[in-house]
Amino acid sequence: MLQGTLDMLVLQILTLGRMHGWGITQRIEQISESVLRVNQGSLYPALYRLEEAGWIASEWDATENNRQAKFYSLTAKGKKQLATERESWERLAGAVGRILDAEV
Amino acid sequence: MLQGTLDMLVLQILTLGRMHGWGITQRIEQISESVLRVNQGSLYPALYRLEEAGWIASEWDATENNRQAKFYSLTAKGKKQLATERESWERLAGAVGRILDAEV
DNA sequence: AGGCTTTCTCTAGAATGTCTAGAGAAATGC
DNA sequence: GCATTTCTCTAGACATTCTAGAGAAAGCCT
Numbered sequence: 293m294l295q296g297t298l299d300m301l302v303l304q305i306l307t308l309g310r311m312h313g314w315g316i317t318q319r320i321e322q323i324s325e326s327v328l329r330v331n332q333g334s335l336y337p338a339l340y341r342l343e344e345a346g347w348i349a350s351e352w353d354a355t356e357n358n359r360q361a362k363f364y365s366l367t368a369k370g371k372k373q374l375a376t377e378r379e380s381w382e383r384l385a386g387a388v389g390r391i392l393d394a395e396v
Numbered sequence: 397m398l399q400g401t402l403d404m405l406v407l408q409i410l411t412l413g414r415m416h417g418w419g420i421t422q423r424i425e426q427i428s429e430s431v432l433r434v435n436q437g438s439l440y441p442a443l444y445r446l447e448e449a450g451w452i453a454s455e456w457d458a459t460e461n462n463r464q465a466k467f468y469s470l471t472a473k474g475k476k477q478l479a480t481e482r483e484s485w486e487r488l489a490g491a492v493g494r495i496l497d498a499e500v
Numbered sequence: 501a502g503g504c505t506t507t508c509t510c511t512a513g514a515a516t517g518t519c520t521a522g523a524g525a526a527a528t529g530c
Numbered sequence: 531g532c533a534t535t536t537c538t539c540t541a542g543a544c545a546t547t548c549t550a551g552a553g554a555a556a557g558c559c560t
Contacts, residue, residue, distance in 0.1 A: 293488075293546095293547070293548095294398065294399070294400060294401075294488050294489070294492060295398075295399030295400050295516090295517075295518095295545090295546060295547065296398060296399050296545095296546075297398075297492055298546080298547080300496075301492065301495050304495055304496055304498065305495065305498070307498075307500075308498060308499075308500050309500065312508075312509090313508075313509070313510095314507065314508050314509080315508095320495060323494055323495050323498050324491035324492075324494055324495060325491070325494075327487050327488065327490070327491035328488070328491045328492070328495070331547085331548065331549085332508095332509080332510080333510090333511085333512095333547075333548055333549065333550080333551095334546075334547050334548070336509070336510060336511080337510095337511090337546080337547085338546085338547090340510095341546095355507080355508080357506085357507060357508090357556075357557090358555095358556065358557085359506095359507055359508060359554095359555065359556065360508080360509090360554095360555080361507085361508060361509080362508090362509075378496060381492070381496070383431050384397075384398050384431065384432070385398070385489055385492075386431070387428035387429070387431035387432045388398060388401055388405065388428075388432070388485070388489075390427055390428055390429075391405050391408055391409065391424060391427050391428060391432070392404075392408055392482060392485070394408065394409070394411075394412060394427050395412075396411075396412050396413065397517095397518070397519095399516090399517060399518065399545095399546080399547095400516095400517075402517080402518085416537075416538090417537075417538070417539095418536065418537050418538080419537095435518085435519065435520085436537095436538080436539080437518075437519055437520065437521080437522095437539090437540085437541095438517080438518050438519070440538070440539060440540080441517080441518085441539095441540090442517085442518095444539095445517095459536080459537080461527075461528090461535085461536060461537090462526090462527065462528090463525095463526065463527065463535095463536055463537060464525095464526080464537080464538090465536085465537060465538080466537090466538075501560100502559100502560090503558100503559085503560090504557100504558085504559080504560105505556100505557085505558080505559100506555105506556085506557085506558100507554100507555085507556080507557105508553100508554085508555090508556105509552105509553085509554085510551105510552080510553085511550100511551085511552080511553105512549100512550095512551090512552105513548100513549090513550095513551105514547105514548080514549075514550100515546105515547085515548075515549090516545100516546085516547080516548090517544100517545090517546090517547100518543105518544085518545085518546100519542105519543080519544075519545095520541105520542090520543075520544095521540105521541095521542095521543100522539105522540085522541090522542105523538105523539080523540080523541105524537100524538085524539085524540105525536100525537085525538085526535105526536085526537090527534100527535085527536080527537105528533100528534085528535080528536100529532100529533090529534080529535100530531100530532085530533085530534100
């Protein structure tokens, strides 16, 4: 995992709709074609952090499999934060790309 | 800074030629158009780490400004490592990009 | 009924890498 | 003689991720 990107990825995934933690990891793994795998010891602290910051909100509900799970959704603040983090990612990833393209 | 990319950036910069630590930070800042700034408290531990791993080698020499500095250069092992890290970066950055493009 | 697998949440502690905030030293210019 | 520039280096704090677990409830199988 690229350190520092997990928060952004979670926020982005939640633009696809309300989702519980386990579902978020599934989605990230699926869309990234198994390149990105979030282990639970990283996910839950991240979710806690994001909720603490007011970027996501949670509520317990039943899943399709009839189990209780905490469903997360993006808040308005979270959307703004996502925009900020996307911009920052573009800037940084772009700069890294320029370095990698650097030639003598 | 994107955590985990510093080693790769340093290795890549050294493909441009032998350089001392301070010069490396200058180059990174210059090529990235000031987007990437390496502070010294990150750089020197990184250089130590890279030399420890055998990816770079160092020797003291005089600079253009007539000062003593430690000049670093890429080793053969370092070139291989750089190739590995570049691949990994492409994979990861690509996957992050796919997530960011994900739509409902 | 009992046991197994799947789905789901959660936590403590270690490991890693970066940042903050310094110190220090030598060369040059004023 | 003093300030600035160039350059190296370190200790300790900090944030995030990883390792390595525990736990619980639903559904399936025998």
